[in-house]
Structure formats: C-alpha cells, structure tokens
Amino acid sequence: MGFLLFLSWWCFCIFSASHPSTAATVSDSLTKNQVLKDGQTLVSSGQRFELGFFSPGSSRHRYLGIWYKNITITVVWVGNRNNSITDLSGSLSMGSNGFSLLANKSETIWSVNSTRVLESPILQLLDNGNLVLREENNHDPEGYVWQSFDNITDTLLPGMKLGWNLKTGLYRNMTSWLSADDPSAGDYSFSLDSPETPQLVLSKGTQKQYRWGPWDGVRFSGSNELRSNPVFVPMFNSSRDEVYYTFEVVDQASLLSRFVVTQDGLIQYLTWGKSNNEWVAVVNLQRDSCDRYGTCGPYGNCYNDGPSCKCLKGFTPKSPEDWSRIDWSGGCVRNWDLECENGDGFVKYGGKKLPDHSHLAASRNLSLEECEAECSRNCSCMAFTLIDIHGNGGDCVMWFADLVDMRNFPSGGDDLYIRMAKKELESIADAKRNKRVKMIIIIVICAITGMLLFGGIGWCTFRMIRAKRRGESLNNPYRDFIEETQEEDLELPLFSLETLSTATNEFSFRNKIGQGGFGPVYKGLLPNRQEIAVKRLSQDSGQGLREFKNEVILIAKLQHRNLVKFLGCCIHEEERMLIYEYLPNKSLDSFIFDPTRRKLLAWNKRFHIILGIARGLLYLHQDSRLRIIHRDLKASNILLDSEMNPKISDFGIARIFGAEQTQERTKRVIGTYGYMSPEYAMSGHFSVKSDVFSFGVLVLETISGKKNWGFWHPDHDLNLLGHAWKLWNEGIPLELVDAVMEEPYSVNEVVRCIQVGLLCVQKRVEDRPTMSSVLLMLANENAIVPQPKEPGFCIEGSSKGMDTSSSGKNPHTANELTVTMLDGR
Ligand SMILES: *[C@@H]1O[C@H](CO)[C@@H](O)[C@H](O)[C@H]1NC(C)=O
Numbered sequence: 001m002g003f004l005l006f007l008s009w010w011c012f013c014i015f016s017a018s019h020p021s022t023a024a025t026v027s028d029s030l031t032k033n034q035v036l037k038d039g040q041t042l043v044s045s046g047q048r049f050e051l052g053f054f055s056p057g058s059s060r061h062r063y064l065g066i067w068y069k070n071i072t073i074t075v076v077w078v079g080n081r082n083n084s085i086t087d088l089s090g091s092l093s094m095g096s097n098g099f100s101l102l103a104n105k106s107e108t109i110w111s112v113n114s115t116r117v118l119e120s121p122i123l124q125l126l127d128n129g130n131l132v133l134r135e136e137n138n139h140d141p142e143g144y145v146w147q148s149f150d151n152i153t154d155t156l157l158p159g160m161k162l163g164w165n166l167k168t169g170l171y172r173n174m175t176s177w178l179s180a181d182d183p184s185a186g187d188y189s190f191s192l193d194s195p196e197t198p199q200l201v202l203s204k205g206t207q208k209q210y211r212w213g214p215w216d217g218v219r220f221s222g223s224n225e226l227r228s229n230p231v232f233v234p235m236f237n238s239s240r241d242e243v244y245y246t247f248e249v250v251d252q253a254s255l256l257s258r259f260v261v262t263q264d265g266l267i268q269y270l271t272w273g274k275s276n277n278e279w280v281a282v283v284n285l286q287r288d289s290c291d292r293y294g295t296c297g298p299y300g301n302c303y304n305d306g307p308s309c310k311c312l313k314g315f316t317p318k319s320p321e322d323w324s325r326i327d328w329s330g331g332c333v334r335n336w337d338l339e340c341e342n343g344d345g346f347v348k349y350g351g352k353k354l355p356d357h358s359h360l361a362a363s364r365n366l367s368l369e370e371c372e373a374e375c376s377r378n379c380s381c382m383a384f385t386l387i388d389i390h391g392n393g394g395d396c397v398m399w400f401a402d403l404v405d406m407r408n409f410p411s412g413g414d415d416l417y418i419r420m421a422k423k424e425l426e427s428i429a430d431a432k433r434n435k436r437v438k439m440i441i442i443i444v445i446c447a448i449t450g451m452l453l454f455g456g457i458g459w460c461t462f463r464m465i466r467a468k469r470r471g472e473s474l475n476n477p478y479r480d481f482i483e484e485t486q487e488e489d490l491e492l493p494l495f496s497l498e499t500l501s502t503a504t505n506e507f508s509f510r511n512k513i514g515q516g517g518f519g520p521v522y523k524g525l526l527p528n529r530q531e532i533a534v535k536r537l538s539q540d541s542g543q544g545l546r547e548f549k550n551e552v553i554l555i556a557k558l559q560h561r562n563l564v565k566f567l568g569c570c571i572h573e574e575e576r577m578l579i580y581e582y583l584p585n586k587s588l589d590s591f592i593f594d595p596t597r598r599k600l601l602a603w604n605k606r607f608h609i610i611l612g613i614a615r616g617l618l619y620l621h622q623d624s625r626l627r628i629i630h631r632d633l634k635a636s637n638i639l640l641d642s643e644m645n646p647k648i649s650d651f652g653i654a655r656i657f658g659a660e661q662t663q664e665r666t667k668r669v670i671g672t673y674g675y676m677s678p679e680y681a682m683s684g685h686f687s688v689k690s691d692v693f694s695f696g697v698l699v700l701e702t703i704s705g706k707k708n709w710g711f712w713h714p715d716h717d718l719n720l721l722g723h724a725w726k727l728w729n730e731g732i733p734l735e736l737v738d739a740v741m742e743e744p745y746s747v748n749e750v751v752r753c754i755q756v757g758l759l760c761v762q763k764r765v766e767d768r769p770t771m772s773s774v775l776l777m778l779a780n781e782n783a784i785v786p787q788p789k790e791p792g793f794c795i796e797g798s799s800k801g802m803d804t805s806s807s808g809k810n811p812h813t814a815n816e817l818t819v820t821m822l823d824g825r
C-alpha cells in the first residue's frame, strides 16, 4: 500500500477562531490563587502551544482551549466543550487544591480538585500540549493529579494515549466536534474497544461505522495504515495496567502533527505543511467502501473492486435476489448446517480482515492445536485464530457469533479457522482428490502425447490453422452486418447524394464545420429546414466499408440522450456519408482548449458535461442491448447541443462485444494519442476499461482545460495525467483546476471528480472502476471514493515508442492526431 500524501480539502479541523483581543501572556503556568482571565494566555516553554479562551468559527461563545502558538488557530483541546461561556467573563482560577473554570466571576462551570492535599499546586502547559495539574516539585507523569491528555476531545497529539488505563479505570476515546462553530460532543467517536482483543472503532452514536482489528501483533487487522512510516511511528502497547494506541513523530522538533476525528467522521493523520501553510492529510484511515462496517453481511467477504461481496467458500447468499440487487447486507448462510455432535471441523481461510466480536480465550499462549481443541469443545465457537495481541507469543482468539465485517486482505491479512459441517469438509476433500486425479490424468496424457510427438505436432498445426480461420471469420464485421440486417429490419433512411449536395451547398468550404478522423464534416439544411451534420468519409481514409457499416449498424440501434442522434446514411458509388443531427455548439475541445471560449464553462457546466459523458458511456457499456466499446473517446468526439448537453459521437471504430465477452485483442491499434490506455496502445487489448481510461483523461482535461497529449510544464516532463497524479500526491489537487474557472465552485465536487478521473486512468486494468461505479461516485456526494494508484502513461514519452514518425520533441505538432497502427506480429 503506497504511502499517500494528500490534502484534506474537506477538513474542517482548522477552526479559525478570533484571537483574544488583548493577548497578555502570563507565563506557562498558574500557581495558587492566580487567575487567567479571558484575553490572557499561557504559552508553553518551547513556544509551541498556547492556552486561553477562544470562540470557534462564527460562534460568539467562549471556550477554554489549547491551540498551536505559531500557526492559524487550530484548537487541539477544549476544556468546557459542553458548557460554553456566553460572554467575556470567563476565567481560570487556581485554588488551594485544584482549579476551577468560572463564568460571571463566581459561577463554577467545571473544576478539578485533588483528593489528597496539595502543598504547592501548579497548573502548567507543557510543550507537548499537555495541561497538567501537579505538585510543583513533582515532575513525574505518574504523579500528575490531572492532565488534559486524559481528557481527549477530537484530537490525539503525539504521546496522547487512546484506550484503557486498567489500573484507574480511565477510558479515553476521541469525540468529534459538533460543527466548526461548536466544539461540543458531535456524532462520531473513535475508540479502542475491549482491552482483551483491542480493535479501533469509529461509531456514529451507538452504531459502528468502521472497525479495524483486533490488533494482531503487527497491525490492526485489515489496515496497513497504522504501521510505521517515514513521518510517524504508531504504537500499540498492552500491559497488565494499560492497553492503548499512541504515536510518535519521527521529526518531533520541527513537525507539527495530529490525529483527528473530523465532524464528518473521517479519521485522519495530519501534518502542518510549512510551505503552503496548510494541514495536509498524510493518512486517511478510511480507504474504501470495504472498510465500511459489515458491508457484506455475515460470512460475506468484501473485495475492493466496486466494491463487491462474495460469500466465503462453503456459503451461499442468504437471499439471492437481494444479493443480485447489490444489497449484500443479508450476508451468506452455510451450504450445510452445523452438527456439532456429528464431527464438525475447521477450514482455514487465509488473507482476511478478522471479523468483529472476538473474544480472548481464557488461557493465553496456546498452540494452534490447543486453540482448535478449545474451540471445538464449545459448540457455539464459530471460529478461532492465533494472533499475538499482547506480545506474549500468541493469543487464542475465538468468535461465538456470526462472523461479520470481513474483507479480503491479501497484503497482510490474517488466517481465520471457521467451523464447518462434516459434509462440507468431505466435499472439500473430494474436490482435492478430484484435482489430484485430474493432475494424474493430465500427466499420463502428456506422456502419451510425448510418445506421439510427431503426430502431435501435425495435429496442433492443423488445429491452429483451423482456429485462425475461425477467428478471422468471427472478427469480420462484414459478416455481422449481413447477418444483423437480415435479422432485424433496420429502417435506415437513405439520403440521396443530390439532397445532401444541395443541403450543404455542394459541400462548400463555408459549410465545413470540422474534420473528423475519417473525413470532413459539413453543416447542411434540408428542405424541411432541419439542420443536419454530414460526415463525408474520405475515400482514402482508413475507414473502409468495414468501419462504415459498423458505424451505421451501431448507431442506428443506439438511442440515448447523451449520444448523438443518427438520421441516416448515403451510399453512392464510392461516396459514403453519415447524417446526424446538427449540434450548434460544436465539440467539447472547441471549448475547453480555447483561450476565450473556455471562460464560458463554469464548474457546474463542466460537471454537467462530465456526468453526461459518463451516462452516455454507461449506456454504451451496459445499458443498451449491446455491449459497445467506443475505442475513440476524446474531447473532439463529444458534441454539445444548445443547452451544452454532451453527446458522444463518432462510432467509426467502436466494437460490439457479446454479453459474456470482456476483452478482445486487435492487431489494428486505432485511436488517439493521449487517450489510449496502456494495454491497448502496447498490445492491442481493449475492453470497457480502455474506454474508462479515455474517460478519465477527458475528465482531467475538462477540469484543467489542458490537453493530455501536448501538455507541457516547465518543472517536469510529465503529461497531464502525471501532473495530476503529482499534485494529488502533494495534497494540492486543486492546482489542477483551470485558472479561468471562477469560484465559487464546490471544492468537494471538484476534488471528487479529480479523484475519479485518476481512478479511471490507473495503470492496471483491474484497478479501474466500471462506468457504473464511476457514475455512482460522481453523482453521489456520500459515495466512498477509493484512493487512486499510479496512472498509466504518466510521462509524455512513454507512448512515443509506438510511433516514431509523428512524435517529435515538440508535443504541439502531434495534437489531435488519430493514428492507425499495425503491430508487427
Ligand atoms: C514560534 O515562533 C517563535 C517566535 O517567532 C519561535 O521562537 C518559536 O521557536 C516558534 N515555535 C515553533 C514550535 O515553531
């Protein structure tokens, strides 16, 4: 898992608060009978933290708080979060045995008194942000009477402990602020559950929303985020007295950092970026939808590709209908019911996030066999595993309820041993035996084949030739055309050459509105005043009869708001033309790449366009009767109608896939530089995911107003994708946004779009989302959007290897070039 830096754009944790007006600093401490009035502050000895009264956001209420001294006010602790003071009369007053927070000079809001008599009490703000009440001559943390580190609000500072002090019964958890204006306890709390099998839990009210754990000696099961990294060292400590999570900063002296639960329920590790004066989220604990509590229901296993749920082996969906409707919450049930007295056994499931509701078996330091024996003795024990929670060589952990909240976690998951019925064990054994038998048969066959080597070669050659012939005939769209027109009586209006010639002023230059990959496009006016666009295929273009018929068939069948409407075609000797509705606003590239016209596209227009393209593409990919890969999605193929609704056009090289087919390989790599996915450009493999890639490029181009192919930056030779990825990792994704785009726009929306764009252009085909999840993530502001991985073709040059003729050093020469390539093999 990469270690990602990114900006917490939604982070409302930086609470701008009005500085106390007449800031008068007393020192770093108060002694007996001293008073800190509203307006005065204590500053820690190293000038790092400051204590005083503040008003958060637009609130006028006053709170006692601790914040960083040198930076924009960021409050890390609030004393009276539940009892604000309504005016400036608040004061912090040291008594003989403790301190009190007073309002209106006399009314006690909150006080802390020592149970034993103190000789010379002192309330001191330490340089780590801890406010401590202690005996003046006692510097031992064990001897503190009270400390603010024991009273966590929403922030964990380095050295603060989240969890349990079993000796004193103290339980420390984090609770979010209610809002940026109100530090009182909000909905979300983050805590370390159950000292025996500690796990991290984010709850909203009483409902668990996220859970990681239990601690397995290395990590909280299912999370790699809280492991050592170059910036901070997370620590889990468990002893007889204490069980807690804490962290240390590697560069303690200069780096400001904190761990917060935001009022939106995000758990983030933030560091202060000195150069840009902002908090940067180095780690977001919530990574993807699979982290969400119980996504897949009991015995469901969450895979982060969508996400999707699968039942564990040996289980089937409880309600197949719900399951197929993507409602996984019902989970799975066993194929065979357990019969405890009749020889149940255990099956190992590797690489899992361990389920919720674990129990530590009474005796520690058992072997795996002893642990199994212990579990099989009790019929309600559903599963067990052996992990090293407490650092004593291995703890036997058991589950006594349905197993919920698991996920597939190949990079560091745990083993889980689940109780299964005897019949299931037998069928597993059978399957194994069958496999072995099959292996033996294969070996025998191989041996025989070896003996018949010569015959074998002849046979293989024959087969290959036959297969090749068959493949060719399958790939021939001409045959498809004939078959399909016979099947379905397509009522294609045919236009005569004469009509079109009149409509376009004999294809005059003045009527020409564009130049597509396969020939010029003309605007025309039919006698009935209907405006049309005529695509006249050049006779020497790559698009032969093959592409032409392909396009005709495809587009005649397709009808969608976001696809350009097809009116008919014209075939006259060598002439071939396609007739579409005329769209007055031309194509997307004439807006976003045009220095003046792009100012017309405010964010909501751009977002509308992105959504429209996504809908059109989703229709092509899965909602129409066919599965269609467009293969040449680019800005110049997105036309805009008078209301700026985007319409996908140019199906010249689109391909129809059978319902079962997911991928195809072609020797003719046709497409446009800058939009082609790596697997397509390199090896001709294309699938819906190569369209997703092109869509991602389009999204980033639309946001930035810059071309991917032809992108140039003074500081590096990355292309637009690489540039976007770089900004993303630096936590400044908004730098990508087109400078002419005027605020206000929804920062959330823009960042989500960038994130989705980056997800679409990921290098690995499997990592790219499908259009349905793209649309879900774009249209739904509460959707969880996974963290993108590295994009394919980050560097301009990396796609050059394919074609040496057209790609000079100057990237501007090659813009908008549709290329056709035959790969050598
Ligand atoms: C805060 O600023 C003061 C004075 O500008 C400086 O002496 C001090 O070292 C700074 N503290 C931190 C933690 O940067």
Ligand SMILES: *[C@@H]1O[C@H](CO)[C@@H](O)[C@H](O)[C@H]1NC(C)=O
Pocket: 078, 079, 080, 081, 082, 110, 150, 151
């Ligand atoms: C934390 O502070 C609140 C008042 O803000 C108080 O009610 C509570 O008892 C404190 N808890 C501890 C452990 O000091």
Ligand SMILES: *[C@@H]1O[C@H](CO)[C@@H](O)[C@H](O)[C@H]1NC(C)=O
Pocket: 081, 082, 185
């Ligand atoms: C603040 O109030 C809420 C509910 O009113 C309560 O659950 C919480 O414990 C209080 N917090 C403190 C620190 O007193």
Ligand SMILES: *[C@@H]1O[C@H](CO)[C@@H](O)[C@H](O)[C@H]1NC(C)=O
Pocket: 086, 087, 103, 104, 107
């Ligand atoms: C303090 O006095 C003001 C008016 O003088 C009153 O509104 C407020 O409620 C008082 N504060 C408390 C905590 O009683």
Ligand SMILES: *[C@@H]1O[C@H](CO)[C@@H](O)[C@H](O)[C@H]1NC(C)=O
Pocket: 095, 096, 098, 100, 108, 111, 112, 113
């Ligand atoms: C602490 O002592 C002060 C003054 O002695 C008193 O006003 C306050 O009520 C005491 N608080 C508690 C919680 O006992």
Ligand SMILES: *[C@@H]1O[C@H](CO)[C@@H](O)[C@H](O)[C@H]1NC(C)=O
Pocket: 171, 172, 173, 189, 190, 191, 203
């Ligand atoms: C957080 O701690 C408080 C007491 O310190 C407790 O009342 C509350 O239930 C805890 N929240 C969770 C989610 O455990």
Ligand SMILES: *[C@@H]1O[C@H](CO)[C@@H](O)[C@H](O)[C@H]1NC(C)=O
Pocket: 235, 236, 237, 238, 239
């Ligand atoms: C846990 O804490 C104890 C005492 O606070 C300390 O001695 C020990 O080294 C800590 N262990 C780890 C693994 O940090």
Ligand SMILES: *[C@@H]1O[C@H](CO)[C@@H](O)[C@H](O)[C@H]1NC(C)=O
Pocket: 377, 378, 379, 380, 381, 400
């Ligand atoms: C099985 O374990 C559960 C949970 O620990 C316990 O309540 C139950 O009594 C045990 N049953 C037997 C037969 O030991």
Ligand SMILES: *[C@@H]1O[C@H](CO)[C@@H](O)[C@H](O)[C@H]1NC(C)=O
Pocket: 365, 392, 393
């Ligand atoms: C765990 O048990 C093994 C033998 O079963 C023993 O050698 C080892 O010292 C034990 N570890 C602890 C921490 O008790």
